[in-house]
Amino acid sequence: MLKQNILIFGHKNPDTDSICSSILKERLNKKKGIQESKAVRLGELNKETRYVLENLGIEIPEMIEKVEEAQKVILVDHNEFNQSVQGIEKSNILEVIDHHRIDDFRTEKPIYFTTKPYGCTATILYEEFKKCEVEIGKEEAMLMASCIISDTLLLKSPTTTEYDIKTLKELEKIANINIEEYGLKMLKAGTDLNDFSEEQLINIDSKNVGKGEIKYIIAQVNTVSIPDVLKRQENIEKAINNEIQKQGLSLFVLAITDILNCNSEIIALGSRVDVIEKGFGVKLENNRTFLEGVVSRKKQLLPQIDKYI
Amino acid sequence: MLKQNILIFGHKNPDTDSICSSILKERLNKKKGIQESKAVRLGELNKETRYVLENLGIEIPEMIEKVEEAQKVILVDHNEFNQSVQGIEKSNILEVIDHHRIDDFRTEKPIYFTTKPYGCTATILYEEFKKCEVEIGKEEAMLMASCIISDTLLLKSPTTTEYDIKTLKELEKIANINIEEYGLKMLKAGTDLNDFSEEQLINIDSKNVGKGEIKYIIAQVNTVSIPDVLKRQENIEKAINNEIQKQGLSLFVLAITDILNCNSEIIALGSRVDVIEKGFGVKLENNRTFLEGVVSRKKQLLPQIDKYI
Numbered sequence: 057m058l059k060q061n062i063l064i065f066g067h068k069n070p071d072t073d074s075i076c077s078s079i080l081k082e083r084l085n086k087k088k089g090i091q092e093s094k095a096v097r098l099g100e101l102n103k104e105t106r107y108v109l110e111n112l113g114i115e116i117p118e119m120i121e122k123v124e125e126a127q128k129v130i131l132v133d134h135n136e137f138n139q140s141v142q143g144i145e146k147s148n149i150l151e152v153i154d155h156h157r158i159d160d161f162r163t164e165k166p167i168y169f170t171t172k173p174y175g176c177t178a179t180i181l182y183e184e185f186k187k188c189e190v191e192i193g194k195e196e197a198m199l200m201a202s203c204i205i206s207d208t209l210l211l212k213s214p215t216t217t218e219y220d221i222k223t224l225k226e227l228e229k230i231a232n233i234n235i236e237e238y239g240l241k242m243l244k245a246g247t248d249l250n251d252f253s254e255e256q257l258i259n260i261d262s263k264n265v266g267k268g269e270i271k272y273i274i275a276q277v278n279t280v281s282i283p284d285v286l287k288r289q290e291n292i293e294k295a296i297n298n299e300i301q302k303q304g305l306s307l308f309v310l311a312i313t314d315i316l317n318c319n320s321e322i323i324a325l326g327s328r329v330d331v332i333e334k335g336f337g338v339k340l341e342n343n344r345t346f347l348e349g350v351v352s353r354k355k356q357l358l359p360q361i362d363k364y365i
Numbered sequence: 366m367l368k369q370n371i372l373i374f375g376h377k378n379p380d381t382d383s384i385c386s387s388i389l390k391e392r393l394n395k396k397k398g399i400q401e402s403k404a405v406r407l408g409e410l411n412k413e414t415r416y417v418l419e420n421l422g423i424e425i426p427e428m429i430e431k432v433e434e435a436q437k438v439i440l441v442d443h444n445e446f447n448q449s450v451q452g453i454e455k456s457n458i459l460e461v462i463d464h465h466r467i468d469d470f471r472t473e474k475p476i477y478f479t480t481k482p483y484g485c486t487a488t489i490l491y492e493e494f495k496k497c498e499v500e501i502g503k504e505e506a507m508l509m510a511s512c513i514i515s516d517t518l519l520l521k522s523p524t525t526t527e528y529d530i531k532t533l534k535e536l537e538k539i540a541n542i543n544i545e546e547y548g549l550k551m552l553k554a555g556t557d558l559n560d561f562s563e564e565q566l567i568n569i570d571s572k573n574v575g576k577g578e579i580k581y582i583i584a585q586v587n588t589v590s591i592p593d594v595l596k597r598q599e600n601i602e603k604a605i606n607n608e609i610q611k612q613g614l615s616l617f618v619l620a621i622t623d624i625l626n627c628n629s630e631i632i633a634l635g636s637r638v639d640v641i642e643k644g645f646g647v648k649l650e651n652n653r654t655f656l657e658g659v660v661s662r663k664k665q666l667l668p669q670i671d672k673y674i
Contacts, residue, residue, distance in 0.1 A: 154475075155475055156475055157471070157472050157473055157474055157475050157476075158467075158470055158471055158472050158476070158478060159471040159472070160471075161467055161470075162466070162467055162468040162469075163466045163467050163468070164466055164667075164668050164671055164672075165466055165482065165664075165668065166463075166464050166465050166466050166480055166481070166482040166483075166663070167466075167467070167480065167482055168480070168481055168482065169467060169478060169479070169480040170478070170479055171475060171476065171477070171478040172475070172477055172478075173474065173475040173476055173477065174475075187496065354475070355474075358473075359473050359474065362473055363473075
């Protein structure tokens with residue numbers, strides 16, 4: 057890969073917003089005349105994202121493991137270095153577009169950096185396309201809609217903002233499809249966990265978080281049946297305990313999220329499970345607890361855990 | 366001050382961009398219907414900024430020392446917590462608009478955060494006014510122009526971007542004045558150092574920077590005559606050494622910047638003056654060195670110092 061290329065990527069363990077926003081940013085750049093930028097990815101595609109790209113006939117971005125010193129990069133859908141590519145500290149970050157909290161990020165020079173508290177990165181990109189007066193084609197509309205559907209669970213997550221709702225309505229018109237129908241198909245495509253080992257399952261969408269010396273992971277899987285996933289609890293716990301030992305973690309939280317009813321069952325292991333009990337006023341039983349109405353890592357899990365850890 | 370108010374402020378030791386961008390952001394909010402936000406300041410006005418506000422008949426924003434827990438705030442012209450108000454860590458940061466590098470900044474929640482690598486914050490605010498389709502009146506144009514003139518030394522600093530140049534041209538039309546003439550008057554108003562003690566002089570525009578355990582300060586004064594300032598070198602060094610001891614600094618750099626010829630004389634003291642010698646390939650003599658063409662702390666001093674410290 058040419059060093060003069062600008063590499064655009066989302067976070068490790070990429071989800072639909074990370075992959076599709078990278079592709080969208082590459083397209084926005086091209087439409088603005090910046091030819092040398094290229095969407096790449098930092099990990100395997102999940103089944104939901106695979107469904108989105110296959111459905112649109114869009115090529116899967118190339119995978120990269122690390123970046124060289126001074127490599128020009130654009131980050132979408134993340135800013136924390138511990139969620140980014142190996143070598144990020146010495147890369148040349150040109151721009152960040154994200155909808156997460158800011159942490160573990162720094163640059164030597166001023167750069168373009170935009171975060172907004174929206175439901176997904178693609179909603180910010182929609183505004184960028186509009187601001188640059190760049191046409192949003194049917195394919196782009198489908199990419200953006202897929203990000204919104206994925207990150208907001210079809211506008212049902214508490215992370216949903218008025219901007220996501222308004223944008224999705226606009227996109228539905230451009231794409232000229234039934235969003236509800238497409239969205240459910242897409243979300244369900246992401247919940248088939250059968251050919252994942254437990255090691256893979258806990259890594260499908262896991263985020264490393266650090267606070268001072270304390271490291272922990274919050275992972276999430278979507279499902280249409282929590283009991284189906286819990287059948288594998290014993291082996292899931294083995295996989296989690298392995299990860300805790302390997303990475304020296306204080307806590308590993310796996311949220312098994314019912315995307316139809318919008319609740320989560322939590323499996324928590326590690327020396328600091330007290331944080332879950334304090335943060336949510338619950339008592340873990342068999343290392344588990346049910347959290348009614350909790351679907352968002354960013355808005356519901358992370359702040360409570362961060363507060364008590 | 367009411368807690369429900371949103372407080373808008375720039376960095377400690379405020380300069381013209383910090384003060385005027387706070388006022389501009391309050392005005393933008395009001396024009397967008399957000400009534401409860403209020404520009405304040407974190408320190409004494411310098412003479413340049415005083416000239417700007419007096420010339421326009423604009424009231425000086427109230428000074429604050431600290432913010433209460435959960436106080437809603439908007440930061441302009443800075444993001445690093447060590448350059449911000451006391452209590453910032455526990456405040457509720459709603460938004461940041463800035464043109465500096467990002468460092469020592471974190472939030473628990475996603476927020477509105479915009480940095481662009483422009484010459485000053487007001488150029489970003491100009492774009493925000495345009496985007497929101499809010500009228501830029503003569504007074505607003507003068508405030509914006511003053512920020513650009515101050516931070517770019519009338520477009521002569523290497524921090525100047527095409528956006529600042531374009532914006533200043535537009536503002537000149539709106540304000541209907543001779544920018545060159547006004548700008549020189551304004552800059553000169555800021556260079557009168559006579560009634561400052563040496564303790565005050567080194568604090569007129571000083572920025573604390575931290576890297577891990579190492580703390581250092583880069584201060585800057587503008588002048589039309591470097592030799593005039595150097596007459597006070599002995600007492601300036603005493604004041605700097607006091608500051609080093611009091612704050613446990615590894616390095617104190619004072620840049621005495623000739624705004625007419627765009628050069629700086631550096632006075633450097635502390636255990637890590639080697640950084641200046643390595644960073645600029647010079648040898649300090651009598652604790653001083655002349656840096657041809659160096660006028661920008663952000664673009665020329667900070668990156669070189671940061672690299673070698």
